[in-house]
Amino acid sequence: MNDATKSRSMNGAESLLRTLVESGVEICFANPGTSEMHFVAALDRVPGMRPVLALQENVATGAADGYGRMTGKPACTLLHLGPGLANGLANLHNARRAGSPIVNIVGDHATTHLQYDAPLTSDIHGFASPVSEWVYTSSSSREIGEDAARAVAVACESPGKIATLILPADTAWNEAERVASPLALSAPAVVSAEKINHVAGLINSGLKTAILMRGAALLEPGLTAAGKIAEKTGARLLCDTFAPRIQRGAGRVPVERLPYLSEQAADFLAGTELIVLVGAKPPVSFFAYPDKPSWLTPEGCRLTRLTEIDEDSTRALEDLAKACEADDMEPHRTRRQAPLYTLDGPVTAEFVMQVIAKYLPDNAIISDESASSGFPYYDVTETAAAHDYLNLTGGALGSMMAVSIGAAIACPGRKVVNLQGDGSAMYLLPALWTQAREKLDIVTVIFSNRSYSILNHELQRVGAENQGRSAASLMSLENPSIHWLGLASGMGVPAVQAETRQSFDMIFQKVMNESGPKLIEVIL
């Protein structure tokens, strides 16, 4: 609390906002309504919080996810009662899977008004619970500061949690006394020397080992330590199929990605005798299929855990490197290598990924929701310039256009390339508007195949027979066709269509040298 805030009266909203700022929250992704008007008004009295308007709530929550992945710090969202929160739940699901820190501020009716069950009344706590580590309704303007400080502390718990603070309108408008001090944050737990030595012993026993990583382990310090272990012991380095964030490309220690399809994953892991889990769970298939196993650890393979996701994986890998006497090793690192391709022939998803790999600038961020299109060609970008790769963590489509917003705001000066299926992009079009308003350096590549292509494939895989007219109608995005240039320019994002290899190659190279939001529709 500082003297300026002490010497004049403030309401609960201002106490909340000042507490958030003092606790280090700098960005508010907002779609407010009447019940949040005092918070909105306070934004003009309290310096230090940047408001970013989202025109649909899943944009706000997805942006907070992206911001959290790139900074490790929580943004806050500002959402309008139960329905506003409901509209943002799918991306909170993804954020929870990503381990992203987020503080949701959800307005509610005044406590005196709830008894009347007015039209917007709903069970906000019920909506929030499935995605939140912590949900709390702040019942007093005099305590909202403390509540906010607790919310930030929960959000900052390793690896990042979702805290939802429900703010009744009278808690916002009634008088408050003070701003709460930030709470001490706890560092992620360090694993014991005993466990380190146990895992080192297993690896050194000669078992054919794979180290499966997720979370902080996939950032440079963890990767470097893992690379030393691999160099010394011959262990394979793997990452989860949908790791929230991974640092890769030229100069980075390469990591193999676990395949999406269970039969491919089974082949990929065949012969492995020891899987060391570092912030990861045992590998399982994304969906179940009739007569196919969900559990992907090979028969007889030993599973051991170095760290849970909330433990200090970086430190654990460094300690493990020492225990394996690998600390002086020089890990293998990826060398930059532009893919070779021809400009003749039809445009394919692989070609698109090759062009991206060629022109991606140094230190870019790739945000991938390309589903059946770009996804299978993930390896193509392995030898591109060093970059961060962000994945759709929870499978809820309509995520990465918003995650891109948060990443771009978190990392000014870095180019964000967002890979989108046409089906997935349709879930969250208003994200483009926020990209335009905030003048964010995001290039969206739409893989336009005019279908839920992945479902055509899945229909066969689940053993469902007889794709007739009804089933086909539910998988096609034709009739009518979606015109991406109209949609993007309607939102204020300049857009262009690439129908040939030549045009995409030229366009993508050009936009990598410009800044500001762009959309490229690639006709597949």
Next chain:
Amino acid sequence: MNDATKSRSMNGAESLLRTLVESGVEICFANPGTSEMHFVAALDRVPGMRPVLALQENVATGAADGYGRMTGKPACTLLHLGPGLANGLANLHNARRAGSPIVNIVGDHATTHLQYDAPLTSDIHGFASPVSEWVYTSSSSREIGEDAARAVAVACESPGKIATLILPADTAWNEAERVASPLALSAPAVVSAEKINHVAGLINSGLKTAILMRGAALLEPGLTAAGKIAEKTGARLLCDTFAPRIQRGAGRVPVERLPYLSEQAADFLAGTELIVLVGAKPPVSFFAYPDKPSWLTPEGCRLTRLTEIDEDSTRALEDLAKACEADDMEPHRTRRQAPLYTLDGPVTAEFVMQVIAKYLPDNAIISDESASSGFPYYDVTETAAAHDYLNLTGGALGSMMAVSIGAAIACPGRKVVNLQGDGSAMYLLPALWTQAREKLDIVTVIFSNRSYSILNHELQRVGAENQGRSAASLMSLENPSIHWLGLASGMGVPAVQAETRQSFDMIFQKVMNESGPKLIEVIL
């Protein structure tokens, strides 16, 4: 169960689908994923269910709401696990407030797969509970038929309920035995003669009476009975501010709408000595405001209830008319009267409503989410041709573009006019795509004021001070401007812009004589 379905094997999905069809469900608003592929495949084997693809789930749930309001019958939705349901929750909130019957089919992972907590795993039951009367996870393909019949029966409970049936993938793909028979549906409860006489006695005692109605009471038979009572006793006829559906216009018994703002509602009700509630709750303000009352019943006014929302309001009003000896009265009915307006001057929201009132064809449906624009001019359409008026019932924006879909599918041959604010329309753009695909006769009028105009107003009302730069940025839809022609045509809906009175008058008249989806952006 018929012989055709008995003689061959079927899986759980087919058993479910056949049961829904036999129970009278004819439309499936769907956004499926992998876990729903068996249901999708079954659509081609089972006649009688029309699949309608939505590109975002809130389109599907909102369309089911509109279909339910116009038919009184449940449509089903098909949603992809927890996140798919989450994306549709806001419109389920509105549907719950509307009393619309809906059966949600929500796919889930196979029961054997849930233990692995794969990325798409979530607490579906938790997401569904706040909006559902009934939530059930069907654990066996042999019982899914019975579960589906129960879901339909719950949805059909008066006035209409939301039943959510969770369908694990293995329940869909495992073998089933039979199709379940429809359950007997219970009719809405009839209120006792004692209560009728009690209310009649109160009205006849000379108290200055207002009859406040909602639900079935606002359809023609109920209105006619209410009109007789009014004619006999001098009682005012009122409807809820956000009644799900009301039949009005030429030839109908007119009903006054309770004003939205609490101070206006207080004036409106001043002097009332008796309020008779017919399917309605006691009047309360939509939001609470500092130092303004939420409770709107005047001091000293008596409140009495004729029917709860689940009781038979039509019958009760007819019985009440008899008890008031009003059965032979001829109720006052609205006469058609085209509004007079000039084509000079700026385009205003009132002018837009006047043009709509003038050209609205007989038996049209108005679906209103025009918020601060068209809403205050509701009375302007009172003397238009007979029509149904559908309101945003739960305050969750992004509803009526989808409700329009369901209404248009429910009522082929009737023109649907959807009034949208630009802010509200941005929540649910993919609704336009479904309108185009299904070639629905929906004309969307966008009141383009380029702001969350209602919030500018509310910011003052809640007593929040100092609208500075941050607050203004959260209420403006400028920077960049939204280009509706691009957005609509991008979705396959022909669109046109009206900037003058002359052009809107000409355009609206013209589209009333065409069919198929159109969008008109009116620049205010």
